[in-house]
Structures are given as C-alpha cells and as structure tokens.
Amino acid sequence: MKETSGISLDNAAVAATPKHLLQFAVDQRYDDYTLVDHAVWRFIMRQNIFFLKEYAHKVYFQGLLDTGISFERIPRIQEMNDILAKIGWGAVAVDGFIPPAAFMEFQAYKVLVIACDMRQIHHIEYTPAPDIVHEAAGHAPIIVDREYSKYLQRFGEVGAKAMSSKKDFELYQAIRHLSILKEQPNSDPKEIEEATKLVEHRQKHLGDPSEMALLSRLHWWTVEYGLIGPMENPKIYGAGLLSSIGESVSCLEPHVRKIPYSIDAMNQPFDITTKQPQLFVCRDFQHLKDVLEEFASKMAYQVGGLEGVNKAIECNNVATCEYSSGLQVSGVFTEAITDEKNSPVYLRTTGKSALAFGNKELPGHGINYHKEGFGSPIGKWRQTSTRPELLTDNDLRELGIVQGKKTKLEFVSGIVVEGKIDEIVRRDRRLVLITFSNCRTKYGDRILFDPDWGAYDMAVGERISSVFNGAADKDAYNQVALVPKERTIKVPSDxxxxxxxxxxxxxxxxxxxxxxxxxxxxxxxxxxxxxxxxxxxxxxxxxxxxxxxxxxxxxxxxxxxxxxxxxxxxxxxxxxxxxxxxxxxxxxxxxxxxxxxxxx
Incomplete structure (x- = not known):
C-alpha cells in the first residue's frame, strides 16, 4: 500500500481535528524510505529491545505491540492510525518541528504528530531533529497506558491555551533551523556554528518566560525526558530518551543528576541540541497530572483579570478574552483601561476581531464585520447589584433596557453607554451582547465610541474570566497557521x-x-x-x-x-x-x- 497522505480521515480523532491544524499535515511518502533507512530503524529498535527491556517503563514493550510498530521496518502512518483508533488516538505526518502551540493542540485532540524523516546512519545514537523513531517508537507506545494518555491529552488542552510571545516563536524558528542543519547531509560547520549561536542568543534574551515557555519546560522534562518510579531505580518513559540509544544508556548513570519532579521544573531551561545534565523523576503518572493542574491553576485562561489581559497585550498576537458571560472576544489586544483599584474596565483590540460563544463564532460577528477592531466595557452596572450577564428579560425591562428604545447604561467604573438598543443577544440564557445604534460611550472626558462610527456592540460580563492564546473559533477566524516555510532536507540519492x-x-x-x-x-x-x-x-x-x-x-x-x-x-x-x-x-x-x- 502506498502512503499518499498525512491525513487519515477514517480515524475519528484525526477527523475531529480542526482545519487550521491539518494545514501542518504532509504526505509520509513511504516509498521514499530507502533500505538504509529501514536498516537504521531495525538497528535502533532491536537495540531498544536489548537495553530498554530492563530500563523502560513496563508499558513500553506492550505499547510497541499494541500500536503495531514493527521492529523490522519503518511503520506506515495509516497502519498506526488503524491501531491507535482502538485507544481513541490518531496520528498525522508533519515536517520536522512544528510550533509548540500547534503541537499542543494536536495533543488536545488526541492526535500524535509524527515527523516522518528518518535520521541518518551517523545520527543513530541521537538526532536533534524530530524523526519517525522519536515520534512513532518514542511517543506512541506509552500512550497505551490509560493514565498517561489522559495526562498527554490534558497537557495538550492546557498547552493550547498557553499565552506565548513573539520571542517564543523566534526561538522556535531558530531551533528548527538548527535541527534541520544538523540532520542535513554535508552541512557547512560554520553555518551550524552560526545557527547554534543564534539559538543561544535567543534563549539568553528571551526575557521573562511566557506561559508557553514555562509549559514547554514541563513538557520537556516529562513527555520528552521523563523518568518514573523510585529515585534510586527509576524507569524511562520520556520519548526523547526512548528514541535515543545513546542517551537512554547514559541517562541512568550517576553523573546525570536525578531530581524529584515538581512544579519547580518549569524554572529549568533545556538545551535541545545536547544530552541533558539532569532529569526529573515522577512517582507515577498521577503525579504528572497533579503538577500540571497546579501550573494550570495559575494560567491566564483560569485566572483572567488584568493579569490575563496584560498577557494578551504583551503577546502582540491573536488572543481571546472571555467575559464571565461566556462571550469570547478574539483579536490582537492593544489596550486595557483600568480603574483606581487597578481592575480592567474596558478592553480594546486593533485590526480584525471576532466574537464567539463556546468557541463558535456568533453569526454576523466575524472578522469581516469587526475588521477594524473591537472595544467594550467590563463590569457591573450602577442600576443593579445583579451581575449583568444574569439579568432576565423582566430585569432588563424594569431597567428600561428594551429593544428599539433609547437607554443610558452607567457602569460602576464610571463608563457611560448611551444609545438606541437594536439587538439583545443571549446564549445559554445568559446575556452576552447588546448592539446599539447612534451610540456614544464615554469614560470621564474620554470618548471611547462615537455615533459617527456606526453600530456599537457592547459585550456583557462582570469580569474577564479567562484569557487564552489564539482565536476562540480558529477556523472561522481564519487564523493563519504558522506553517514553517523552511523545509527539512532529504538525503540526495545519487x-x-x-x-x-x-x-x-x-x-x-x-x-x-x-x-x-x-x-x-x-x-x-x-x-x-x-x-x-x-x-x-x-x-x-x-x-x-x-x-x-x-x-x-x-x-x-x-x-x-x-x-x-x-x-x-x-x-x-x-x-x-x-x-x-x-x-x-x-x-x-x-x-x-x-x-x-x-x-x-
């Protein structure tokens, strides 16, 4: 059977994956693998049986069998998909490193991304570039364990929400470029040296690490390089170790420091191009989940508020602020007005923006309508002590808030919205949006919206309850997937x-x-x-x-x-x-x- 696509839509997990992620999928091009490639695969897999039989987590070998991974030849993605489907997972082929946010989101949908390149013979021990040994023989077997599978999916859900920075993406690009050069045949040593210096420079000047940077460290020290069990005799479960003959042998030696795993691992940077001088040991897979939830509890998507809004502004990229009503505002956030208590009372985006609820765009409120930006107050109204999103239709009538009539809304913050109500929008019985015409919005002497600017869509919600990376409805927003332009380089066959x-x-x-x-x-x-x-x-x-x-x-x-x-x-x-x-x-x-x- 010839592999013709990186996408297997007959796999339920893959079929449920959003379009913006499937842009990363590529053809596996199975027939491009040479017999040298298959021989390298065979050598590595048989070495793994030899060494890891004693030192890998007990689920590893059962996972190799259950996921249909052959010791003799490189697996086909389609064949893996057929077997992964039995445990609710799927797989897609990708080209090398993909952006961390996309990688995490694939995990959230229970889809493994498999870099389909095969390491060269002189990189049998270790390759800095992701390849099919790392993905198929490292990641796939361990997800057979139910607790670990839940952890990996949950990590994806949390990671997909993590706020990142422009510097994070620049570092990712530098690491991807270096990994391609190191695996490329006949690379210029000077070019590798320059690329290495660029990675080091961007790591050194990353500034305060973003949520994504910190979460990537937790991912590295668990999913990629994790050990499990008693400190005096831990077993290997991290895919980076399972797929590296050299490092799987050396990692358990005394010179590699073993540290009990905790949330403090987020403060330990890593170097993707060399062997790790220390590793973290978890008690069991539940321990991993506990630390992840501890980290997640402090993230912007759970905390919201001014801290979250400021992270959205700092990231200088598409993010989503969710009101306590459930209304989701997606766009590039450029301003948050605060009151004397330093609480956000008004937020603003610039450029194409969209409104959604439950991650589904509200009809008529996409990027074509809100193409110049969006701004709206946050908070309670002076006219009532009830949270605005919980007001019933009767409550609104008593307050004089009726469709077709002019009204004046005063916020506790001092913001005033005055105009004719054209539409009142509810979702799940909650008030989420009020649209005004001939509307003026003021905060003291500052005009926030003028009647000449057209219709005014006012979000409703006592507070910003969640802030997260990307658009709420990415497919509707048509958020551009940052598919790498630089491609991995195949070994020429002369x-x-x-x-x-x-x-x-x-x-x-x-x-x-x-x-x-x-x-x-x-x-x-x-x-x-x-x-x-x-x-x-x-x-x-x-x-x-x-x-x-x-x-x-x-x-x-x-x-x-x-x-x-x-x-x-x-x-x-x-x-x-x-x-x-x-x-x-x-x-x-x-x-x-x-x-x-x-x-x-």
Missing part, C-alpha cells in the same frame, strides 16, 4: 548511494527469505570496495552468518573489519560494540519470543 541501497536490499531479502546465503561474501566484498565507510551492512551480514553458523572465514573477516572500525573510529566504537552484544542477545529465548510477538 548513483553511488543507490548502489549501496541495493546492497542493503539484497541482504534484507536474504535474511527474510532465508535463502541465498552463498551470495553474502560477494555482497560484502562489493561493499568493502565501493563503500568502505559503511559499517551497518557489515554488521547485518555478520549477524546472519552468526545466526546460521556458516562461512566462518567470512564471518571472521567481517568481525576483524568491524573491530578495526571500532578501534579507530571514535564515533562508531559504542555502536559497533552494541551491535556485537545484540548478536549475542539475539540468540536468547526471551529475545526470540519478543521478536515473534512483534508486527512484521
């Missing part, structure tokens, strides 16, 4: 590389068909003559010969070659050592049982 890929294909066919063993010597000699720098193909041939216990002379030659590589090439020493240990482990009954249970 004639020489295609010959190497053909050798890998031949070895895979021999291994899977269990025939043609007599050709292994010829294949190895060709590899030695034309691709002497490659080591993984030699390891695959060595493994086959050890398994069938044939051609001892050829096996000895290959073993000598690999040991020479191991001794003379620092970067390969650990990998080749692991490869030899894996060949021995391959013979054990427990490995064979695991291999037999895995999808093919």
């Amino acid at each position: 004639a020489k590389r295609k010959k190497l890929e053909n050798l890998y294909a031949q070895v895979r066919k021999i291994r899977e068909s269990k025939t043609g063993y007599e050709r292994l010597g010829e294949i190895w000699e060709t590899q030695q003559a034309e691709h002497p720098g490659d080591w993984l193909l030699s390891m695959e041939i060595f493994e086959i010969l050890d398994t069938i216990d044939q051609q001892p002379d050829l096996k000895a030659k290959i073993e000598k070659f690999l040991n020479q590589k191991k001794a003379t090439t620092k970067d390969l020493s650990t990998l080749i050592g692991w490869g030899f240990r894996l060949v021995e482990y391959h013979k054990r009954p427990e490995y064979q049982a695991t291999l037999q249970a895995s999808p093919k």
Whole structure:
C-alpha cells in the first residue's frame, strides 16, 4: 500500500481535528524510505529491545505491540492510525518541528504528530531533529497506558491555551533551523556554528518566560525526558530518551543528576541540541497530572483579570478574552483601561476581531464585520447589584433596557453607554451582547465610541474570566497557521548511494527469505570496495552468518573489519560494540519470543 497522505480521515480523532491544524499535515511518502533507512530503524529498535527491556517503563514493550510498530521496518502512518483508533488516538505526518502551540493542540485532540524523516546512519545514537523513531517508537507506545494518555491529552488542552510571545516563536524558528542543519547531509560547520549561536542568543534574551515557555519546560522534562518510579531505580518513559540509544544508556548513570519532579521544573531551561545534565523523576503518572493542574491553576485562561489581559497585550498576537458571560472576544489586544483599584474596565483590540460563544463564532460577528477592531466595557452596572450577564428579560425591562428604545447604561467604573438598543443577544440564557445604534460611550472626558462610527456592540460580563492564546473559533477566524516555510532536507540519492541501497536490499531479502546465503561474501566484498565507510551492512551480514553458523572465514573477516572500525573510529566504537552484544542477545529465548510477538 502506498502512503499518499498525512491525513487519515477514517480515524475519528484525526477527523475531529480542526482545519487550521491539518494545514501542518504532509504526505509520509513511504516509498521514499530507502533500505538504509529501514536498516537504521531495525538497528535502533532491536537495540531498544536489548537495553530498554530492563530500563523502560513496563508499558513500553506492550505499547510497541499494541500500536503495531514493527521492529523490522519503518511503520506506515495509516497502519498506526488503524491501531491507535482502538485507544481513541490518531496520528498525522508533519515536517520536522512544528510550533509548540500547534503541537499542543494536536495533543488536545488526541492526535500524535509524527515527523516522518528518518535520521541518518551517523545520527543513530541521537538526532536533534524530530524523526519517525522519536515520534512513532518514542511517543506512541506509552500512550497505551490509560493514565498517561489522559495526562498527554490534558497537557495538550492546557498547552493550547498557553499565552506565548513573539520571542517564543523566534526561538522556535531558530531551533528548527538548527535541527534541520544538523540532520542535513554535508552541512557547512560554520553555518551550524552560526545557527547554534543564534539559538543561544535567543534563549539568553528571551526575557521573562511566557506561559508557553514555562509549559514547554514541563513538557520537556516529562513527555520528552521523563523518568518514573523510585529515585534510586527509576524507569524511562520520556520519548526523547526512548528514541535515543545513546542517551537512554547514559541517562541512568550517576553523573546525570536525578531530581524529584515538581512544579519547580518549569524554572529549568533545556538545551535541545545536547544530552541533558539532569532529569526529573515522577512517582507515577498521577503525579504528572497533579503538577500540571497546579501550573494550570495559575494560567491566564483560569485566572483572567488584568493579569490575563496584560498577557494578551504583551503577546502582540491573536488572543481571546472571555467575559464571565461566556462571550469570547478574539483579536490582537492593544489596550486595557483600568480603574483606581487597578481592575480592567474596558478592553480594546486593533485590526480584525471576532466574537464567539463556546468557541463558535456568533453569526454576523466575524472578522469581516469587526475588521477594524473591537472595544467594550467590563463590569457591573450602577442600576443593579445583579451581575449583568444574569439579568432576565423582566430585569432588563424594569431597567428600561428594551429593544428599539433609547437607554443610558452607567457602569460602576464610571463608563457611560448611551444609545438606541437594536439587538439583545443571549446564549445559554445568559446575556452576552447588546448592539446599539447612534451610540456614544464615554469614560470621564474620554470618548471611547462615537455615533459617527456606526453600530456599537457592547459585550456583557462582570469580569474577564479567562484569557487564552489564539482565536476562540480558529477556523472561522481564519487564523493563519504558522506553517514553517523552511523545509527539512532529504538525503540526495545519487548513483553511488543507490548502489549501496541495493546492497542493503539484497541482504534484507536474504535474511527474510532465508535463502541465498552463498551470495553474502560477494555482497560484502562489493561493499568493502565501493563503500568502505559503511559499517551497518557489515554488521547485518555478520549477524546472519552468526545466526546460521556458516562461512566462518567470512564471518571472521567481517568481525576483524568491524573491530578495526571500532578501534579507530571514535564515533562508531559504542555502536559497533552494541551491535556485537545484540548478536549475542539475539540468540536468547526471551529475545526470540519478543521478536515473534512483534508486527512484521
């Protein structure tokens, strides 16, 4: 089956994902994976069985089986979707890093984003760029655990509300650019150095971290690099560790500091381009949820008020302020007028704005109507002690607030709204909006709205109860998804590389068909003559010969070659050592049982 799309609309979770998120989806282009790619995948996955069997959280291996992830070949997104659907999740293919807000919102809809690039052979241990090993073999298996699945979705819900800053996005762009360069073949070292300095500069000058920046740290130290269990013997559950052979081995060693997980982890920055000097250990997955809710309780979307409105203004991007009536105002907030108690009494947006309720745009109140901005008072009215949103139609009549009649509303703050009432809007029995014509709105001597400006739509609500990132109804608002313009770079397949890929294909066919063993010597000699720098193909041939216990002379030659590589090439020493240990482990009954249970 050829993979043709990053979107699987027959998966319920994916089908429920809003259009503005699906703009990030790309084709997996499964046929673009080479046999070298599949060999790298196979090596990593089999190493994971070897090492993580003892050190990963107990759900990990069951998760590999339950999510249909093969140890032998790179998974298809469609196949994963079919299996993830059984636990209420889905997956879409994306191109590398996507903006944190979009990543979080996908999680809220129970959709895993899977970067479909495959790390190069010289990045087997670790890659700074997200790839299909990290996403499919790191994130996917752990969500089989019900408590963790709830945590991940809840994190997405909270993260989708988090206020971010322009500097956050600039840092994301710098990190994405650096990760692309580091995974790009034949990158210019000077260019990598300059990109690294840019990341460091933007990290250093981030200023006071936004909600999104702090939440991203909690995400990093749990979902990506988390440990779980007793401090003296924790297990691995973070996807960044599960997908990194090198770091999964080193992370449990004494030189990596282990810290009990708490909300204080939000104060610990991280470097995405290197191994982590410290890790956080949670007691259990409920512990993660408790810390997340502790953080969320202090966020603008739960606190609202002037603090929240100021965060909306500071972010200089589309945000939503929700009145206590439930009316949601979305746009770029530019002003909050406060009273003598420093409480917000009037807010204003500039440029295209929209009104919504329950995250659904109110008819006639989209960006085409409110294209120049929106402004409205906040608070109680002098005429009544009742919260304005709770006033009934009878209450309004007694106050002289009747459609078609002129009225004068005085707010406790001192703001005065005077004009003819054209429309009164309710949602869920709450008063949310009053539209005036020939209206003047004043605060002391300041004119906030003049009759010559047209109809005046006045939001109703005692206070601002919630402030969050983005538009309330993103699809209706037509909020531009910040899809990265810079794309990940594929390894070019020239004639020489295609010959190497053909050798890998031949070895895979021999291994899977269990025939043609007599050709292994010829294949190895060709590899030695034309691709002497490659080591993984030699390891695959060595493994086959050890398994069938044939051609001892050829096996000895290959073993000598690999040991020479191991001794003379620092970067390969650990990998080749692991490869030899894996060949021995391959013979054990427990490995064979695991291999037999895995999808093919």
